[in-house]
Amino acid sequence: MFNIGAQVIIAMIIGTIVGSYMGESAAIFAPLGSIFIHLIKMLVIPLVAVAIITGAANLGHSPAAGKIGLSTFAFFMLTSGVAVGLAILLGEVFQPGVGVDLSSMQGMFSNEYADKGAVPGFFQTVLGMIPTNVFQSLNNANILQILVFCLFLGIALSKVEKQRSEPLINILNGLVDAFVWMINAVMRIAPIGVFGLMAEAVGTFGFDVLTIVMKLFIVFTVAILIFGFVFYPLLVKLFSNVSARRFISAMKRPQAVALSTASSMATLPVTLDTVEKDLGITNSTSSFVLPLGATINMSGNAIYYGLVAIFFAQIFNIDLSLASYLAIIVTSTIGAIGQAGVPGPSFLVVAVLIAAGIPIEGLPLLFALDRIFDMIRTALNITGDAACAVIVDKYNPERQAEVADIRKEQQKAA
Numbered sequence: 001m002f003n004i005g006a007q008v009i010i011a012m013i014i015g016t017i018v019g020s021y022m023g024e025s026a027a028i029f030a031p032l033g034s035i036f037i038h039l040i041k042m043l044v045i046p047l048v049a050v051a052i053i054t055g056a057a058n059l060g061h062s063p064a065a066g067k068i069g070l071s072t073f074a075f076f077m078l079t080s081g082v083a084v085g086l087a088i089l090l091g092e093v094f095q096p097g098v099g100v101d102l103s104s105m106q107g108m109f110s111n112e113y114a115d116k117g118a119v120p121g122f123f124q125t126v127l128g129m130i131p132t133n134v135f136q137s138l139n140n141a142n143i144l145q146i147l148v149f150c151l152f153l154g155i156a157l158s159k160v161e162k163q164r165s166e167p168l169i170n171i172l173n174g175l176v177d178a179f180v181w182m183i184n185a186v187m188r189i190a191p192i193g194v195f196g197l198m199a200e201a202v203g204t205f206g207f208d209v210l211t212i213v214m215k216l217f218i219v220f221t222v223a224i225l226i227f228g229f230v231f232y233p234l235l236v237k238l239f240s241n242v243s244a245r246r247f248i249s250a251m252k253r254p255q256a257v258a259l260s261t262a263s264s265m266a267t268l269p270v271t272l273d274t275v276e277k278d279l280g281i282t283n284s285t286s287s288f289v290l291p292l293g294a295t296i297n298m299s300g301n302a303i304y305y306g307l308v309a310i311f312f313a314q315i316f317n318i319d320l321s322l323a324s325y326l327a328i329i330v331t332s333t334i335g336a337i338g339q340a341g342v343p344g345p346s347f348l349v350v351a352v353l354i355a356a357g358i359p360i361e362g363l364p365l366l367f368a369l370d371r372i373f374d375m376i377r378t379a380l381n382i383t384g385d386a387a388c389a390v391i392v393d394k395y396n397p398e399r400q401a402e403v404a405d406i407r408k409e410q411q412k413a414a
Helices: 004-060 065-095 105-110 121-127 136-138 142-159 161-237 244-250 253-261 264-278 282-297 299-315 323-338 349-354 361-396 397-413
Strands: none
Touching: 004 142, 004 161, 004 253, 004 264, 004 282, 004 323, 004 361, 065 161, 065 282, 065 299, 065 323, 105 244, 121 142, 136 142, 142 161, 142 253, 142 282, 161 253, 161 264, 161 361, 244 253, 244 264, 244 361, 253 264, 253 361, 253 397, 264 282, 264 349, 264 361, 282 361, 299 323, 299 349
């Protein structure tokens, strides 16, 4: 993983240059990106499944399991809501959609995504999370259904007699280590994959579209930097025993991997390793919180949804009411929680636009930079996962026992 961040950035620059020079013929490099993404997708589902089972099993033995679980969900919901609020604030301050000339881009406008904006009701969502056939859920990569089943199985293992459950848990831990090795091996070709993805994107869409969405991209990047390097470190400093500087320094490596893969799940092995070794978080906490966060914590997506809504409202000169702002906040927060941690176009932004009464015809404008948006917001997502693990770890009895021992030693020394 050494210097992978620099390699990825260089690959992006070269891909952009090649794509702009070759135009649509740069599509010949698309298989490089596709191979990389397929290799990642091949591994992330089984990795997340076994990691969640072992995490829930280890945590299930703890009397503080319920407190850790509730704290984790509350953290993800609250931070996603704050992320949308920040996006709306910056969107209104910097107004990325004001003054945008779409006359040369009308041909890209389409209503073909209108049917993708339906938001299911509460009970439909709950039913959709419960698998009727877990093997079908695995085959279809239904992340939420896999999450529910694996959490249930992990908790069940923690209730089985230790002598009988421990061999199975040890096997699952061994599988996690094997998957970590496999993903680290795949990551060696990350710069090649990023080059292929960037060359195809720039060659297909060109720089005209990039110019139109550039102001949106700049505001989006500012929001990500504020949240990732100010908000999360501040929470870590206030509510944990880890310093903000130590947290920021430790997160460089997983953030570089997140940039290259655009997948919270693919970054999971590196995030686990960083949180446990560099930040000193207990395994039972990290193996529960981080896989869960890779599945449902998407604060970067929440910022993207909120900012895109403001962007298109400004492009089409729509005055948003208080009800529209509330619709953006609620739909973006819930949508971010429900997103899977794998790369790809985020059509859930359609639901946000429809909920606020904003036209969706201009959505294809975003596809030129979709991959870059995805990479950057993923880096924030995994930062939020790590921040949550650091903060809720203080509820873990293992951590409390360690702190108590340290205090006793300090008292003896005094």
